[in-house]
Amino acid sequence: MAAEVGSVRPVLADxxxxxxxxxERAQDGDERAFEILVRRYQDTVFRFALRIVAxxxxxxxxxxxxxxxVWRKLPELDExxxxxxxxxxxxxxxxxxxxxxxxxxxxxGEREPFAREAGPVEQALAQGLREALLRALAELxxxxxxxxxxxxxxxxxxxEIAELVGATPGAVRGRIHRARTHLVExxxxxR
Amino acid sequence: MAVEPSDxxxxxxxxxxxxxxxxxxxxxxxxxxxxxxxxxxxQAEELRPLVTAVRRDGEEEVTAPSGLLTDVMRAVxxxxxxxxxxxxxxxxxxxxxxxxxxxxxxxxxxxxxxxGVVVGRCxxxxxxxxxxxxxxxxxxxxxxxxxxxxxxxxxMRSLVERRLGLPVARLDIDVVDLDDSARGR
Numbered sequence: 001m002a003a004e005v006g007s008v009r010p011v012l013a014d015x016x017x018x019x020x021x022x023x024e025r026a027q028d029g030d031e032r033a034f035e036i037l038v039r040r041y042q043d044t045v046f047r048f049a050l051r052i053v054a055x056x057x058x059x060x061x062x063x064x065x066x067x068x069x070v071w072r073k074l075p076e077l078d079e080x081x082x083x084x085x086x087x088x089x090x091x092x093x094x095x096x097x098x099x100x101x102x103x104x105x106x107x108x109g110e111r112e113p114f115a116r117e118a119g120p121v122e123q124a125l126a127q128g129l130r131e132a133l134l135r136a137l138a139e140l141x142x143x144x145x146x147x148x149x150x151x152x153x154x155x156x157x158x159x160e161i162a163e164l165v166g167a168t169p170g171a172v173r174g175r176i177h178r179a180r181t182h183l184v185e186x187x188x189x190x191r
Numbered sequence: 192m193a194v195e196p197s198d199x200x201x202x203x204x205x206x207x208x209x210x211x212x213x214x215x216x217x218x219x220x221x222x223x224x225x226x227x228x229x230x231x232x233x234q235a236e237e238l239r240p241l242v243t244a245v246r247r248d249g250e251e252e253v254t255a256p257s258g259l260l261t262d263v264m265r266a267v268x269x270x271x272x273x274x275x276x277x278x279x280x281x282x283x284x285x286x287x288x289x290x291x292x293x294x295x296x297x298x299x300x301x302x303x304x305x306x307g308v309v310v311g312r313c314x315x316x317x318x319x320x321x322x323x324x325x326x327x328x329x330x331x332x333x334x335x336x337x338x339x340x341x342x343x344x345x346x347m348r349s350l351v352e353r354r355l356g357l358p359v360a361r362l363d364i365d366v367v368d369l370d371d372s373a374r375g376r
Contacts, residue, residue: 017309018370024311024327025299029274029292035264046255060256067263072270080311130251133244152213152245177200180209183241190240 023080026071034071041084042067045091051149052095054138058102059095066094092150092164099142129190136186140179147172148179203230209238216242277317280356291315294355298324301350305342307331309370321358322351329370340364 025033
């Protein structure tokens with residue numbers, strides 16, 4: 001067939017296909033195309049989940065559940081171009097649900113991710129600025145931490161965050177403001 | 192600068208917002224005002240450790256645990272979407288059926304030999320008149336679309352007729368985009 005329009009070219013590897021093509025193929029049930037998408041996004045998805053739930057084992061659960069949900073709902077996605085944003089929202093919702101479920105089960109303050117295993121070694125490590133930030137973040141009430149992480153670490157807009165967390169943009173601004181005040185205070189020694 | 196009431200707690204005496212200042216510090220693009228204004232400079236001093244900490248966290252490579260991909264794909268394969276099959280002709284007893292997804296994969300693969308055309312979605316349906324095929328395609332920039340679509344059509348028709356031994360009732364190609372990356376392939 002190729003001879004009719006030009007010389008034969010080497011067949012392109014699937015991994016080099018444009019994302020929209022992979023998304024459309026995955027929508028049709030092409031598992032191989034979906035696997036390429038998962039490979040491409042798994043680190044981003046895991047990091048995003050980890051920042052919200054602040055616990056590696058739980059972030060893994062969230063990432064896995066979100067990606068399987070994405071596979072199930074892919075046929076409903078109208079515009080393949082918006083795959084990344086849609087994936088992001090799916091992971092965000094899942095992670096938020098995990099945080100909320102945990103709050104129903106555990107009294108506030110019982111669990112302090114990142115800080116809970118702090119022994120002498122961890123204390124020493126916490127001298128670092130990044131560790132201090134993670135520790136200070138873990139102390140925040142989850143709604144504040146989530147809004148702040150989405151804004152300052154993931155770069156989402158107020159409207160987007162409001163939609164994700166189910167609050168008004170004004171409430172989101174307030175939470176971010178309070179979170180920032182706490183974090184700035186906790187990081188004062190590094191000034 | 193539009194002032195939103197909800198911004199008030201965030202506003203410096205000079206009118207700038209802490210949020211805007213933080214954005215500019217993060218991106219390393221302070222405005223002329225922010226570089227010289229005493230309120231902004233004092234606020235920036237307070238925010239600096241936070242900005243540095245966030246940047247360091249961003250530089251930290253986070254890799255998904257190796258089991259994630261395996262587990263996701265295992266779950267995906269275990270809940271294979273129910274799908275129909277295409278019944279091939281031939282003499283019995285017994286019959287030959289091919290899953291629609293397998294036929295779709297073959298159709299996509301048949302177009303791989305056509306330079307500058309990539310098939311995305313591919314739907315097939317068997318009717319009494321033959322096979323209905325509907326695909327979306329991207330064509331390389333600069334390639335005459337009728338020629339490219341014609342070549343893709345011949346490739347798919349040949350596959351259906353020769354490899355599956357079925358008549359083609361209808362074959363629709365929906366060119367959804369021009370593809371820069373497909374050029375010269």
